[in-house]
Amino acid sequence: xxxxxxxxxxxxxxxxEYLSVKPVTIRDWIKKGKGIPARKIGRKxxxxxxxxxxxxxxxxxxxx
Numbered sequence: 497x498x499x500x501x502x503x504x505x506x507x508x509x510x511x512x513e514y515l516s517v518k519p520v521t522i523r524d525w526i527k528k529g530k531g532i533p534a535r536k537i538g539r540k541x542x543x544x545x546x547x548x549x550x551x552x553x554x555x556x557x558x559x560x
Contacts, residue, residue, distance in 0.1 A: 505535075505542040514545055515552070531556045 511534075512519040525532045526541065533547035551557055 503544050503546055505537070505544060508541045508543070511543040511548060515548060
């Protein structure tokens with residue numbers, strides 16, 4: 497199991513692939529405040545897969 501503290505950040509495109517959605521969908525979720533765990537690093541969005549997993553499991557990803 498990957499140590500969460502040492503888990504690498506993934507790009508918006510990698511996060512989209514991980515969640516099986518298009519990058520534009522993730523941008524839309526961020527813009528609409530859907531609670532997706534994202535951090536802005538410089539000019540780019542970054543994500544941790546463990547945080548994405550927790551977000552999906554919490555059911556917040558299903559809120560319309």
